[in-house]
Amino acid sequence: MIELENVAYSYGGGELLSDISLELQPGSFHFLTGPSGAGKTTFLKLCYGALTPTSGQVRLFGQDRRAMERDDIAAARRRIGVVHQDCQFLDHMSVADNIALPLMVSGRDLLAEAANLKELTQWVGLKERANARPPELSGGERQRAALARAVIMSPDVVLADEPTGNVDWEMSQRLLRLLIELNRMGKTIMIATHDLGLIRAAKSHVQARVLRIASRRLHLAGADL
Amino acid sequence: MRPDLKALTDLIVGDTQADRVVPPTGFTASLTVFAAGAMAFLAVFALALSLATGRLADRWGEELAKSSTIRISAPEGQLAAQTAAALRVLETTEGVASARALDPEEQQALLEPWFGPDLPVDALPIPQLIEVIEEGGGFDPQGLRLRLAAEVPGAVLDDHTRWRRPLVEAASRLRLLGWMSLILIGATTAVMITLAANAALTANGQVIRVLRLVGARDAFIARAFVRRFTLRALTGAAGGMVLGAIAILLLPSEQVAGGFLTGLGFQGWHWIWPLTIPPLAAGVAFWATRMAAWKMLKDLP
DSSP: OEEEEEEEEEETTEEEEEEEEEEEOTTOEEEEEOSTTSSHHHHHHHHTTSSOOSEEEEEETTEEGGGOOHHHHHHHHTTEEEEOTTOOOOTTSOHHHHHTHHHHHTTOOTTTTHHHHHHHHHHTTOGGGTTSOGGGSOHHHHHHHHHHHHHTTOOSEEEEESTTTTSOHHHHHHHHHHHHHHHHTTOEEEEEOSOHHHHHHHHTTSOOEEEEEETTEEEEOOTTO | OOHHHHHHHHHHHOOHHHHHHSOSOOHHHHHHHHHHHHHHHHHHHHHHHHHHHHHHHHHHHHHHHHEEEEEEOOOTTTHHHHHHHHHHHHHTSTTEEEEEEOOHHHHHHHHHHHHOTTOOGGGSOOOEEEEEEEOTTOOOHHHHHHHHHHHOTTEEEEOSHHHHHHHHHHHHHHHHHHHHHHHHHHHHHHHHHHHHHHHHHHHTHHHHHHHHHTTOOHHHHHHHHHHHHHHHHHHHHHHHHHHHHHHHHTSOOOOTTTGGGGGOSOOGGGGHHHHTHHHHHHHHHHHHHHHHHHHHHHTOO
16 A cells, blocks of 8 residues: 655755655554654655655555656545645635545546535534635634545545644544544554554554654554553 | 647636636736736737738838839920820830820929919929839839930939838838737737746645645646636736727827828728737737646646
8 A cells, every 4th residue: 555665765964764664554553653853744745655755665556656657646645635734725715625625636526426525524523614714613623624635535545644733632532533433444544643642542442553753763662552 | 639739628618626726816816917908908009000001011012113203304395205205115115004194284283282382384394294004013114214215315214113112111110010019019928927827826835735735636736727817818818909999999090191190090800800819818828827837836746
């Protein structure tokens, strides 16, 4: 699905990540943790093809990232749902339109997808807020809308970068439950977070692999979490 | 289907989904509309100038090329004989359709603007003028001059070459300047729209990043911007063209006394030409925005 083999990534003369190897298996659940600035976001960007490794190889659905055409990368991103900490919405469009954005860019008929869109909006608890603009949403609502957008194309993988960074404990649990539910549907999930409480809360519901980035390298953690 | 042709088809057919992803307003919107409108307005004038000078060059060239004048200066007793001799020479000259000696009233009319209506033409030693109308490819002026020199010593042939050529040349240059202005206006429009498109693309960097994030292909993103800018340029140019055409209509109509300056408007089917300006401006905008969008997208990860 997504494979990283001896990957290193440097920026501005300094090496941010080094000798990273990982394979995301279908249906697996991963937490990626580490201190702020450790390289979690960079790691996720490598996973969805936004960055090209300095050395080593990243394979997205069997294709070498370096050999992929721009349209191939775009096609791969439709199979990878991404939830950003800052959500990244188009503020001139409604919440429903933002959630439907991946459908729009892939040329799907929105009328035919209307029922799915409604169901998804309901699933994330934003049915009443569908016509609002993103700036009108609270932090938790924004995160749920971003999650809905990430999964509307029914992707194989969902990558979430600090999805609970701006929300209270109750909302973070709600988001976690949604992600666990997606995993039970067979989706591969990777959540980058520095919130250890979230990881502990998840462990009773899902078999998760906990990875930690420290000193530019990826380590398997978990036993102590 | 070739990519360019596909892009053009998408532009005409439209893509409501692509149209929605670009914010509908922004300073670049009014900038593009204004630039296209102003350029179209100027283009109407440049076009009118080119067509008017073209007409003038053709008319001057055509009218003057068809007629010549022979001036006979001779002692009083020989004037009639030399005039008759010149007419005989002209009768047998190839390329001459007709020739006739101007009567005193016509000669007086020619001199009237300078000497007034009371000039006693009969009492003055005024040369006799013969008007020569040419046919086909015209006569050989050198050959005719040699024959006149031999048979009519007081005759001087003026085939108008001396003053016709600079006039036609001036009109042709003006026409060329008009067309060059049109090309410059087109190029300036392209530059302005490219700058506006670049500004819009930069201002909408976040939109582009989000679109890339959710899996939009470059063609989809480019199409959204290209269509928006093309329609803006079309709208602006249509407005500018209408205003330009109204301004041309308000110019004084063509009058003999007004000469060139009153003949600047469009005539007959030439009114179709301004209608080509908005589609051309849209074409320029389509091409310029497409180039700018693809260049910018290529640099994004």
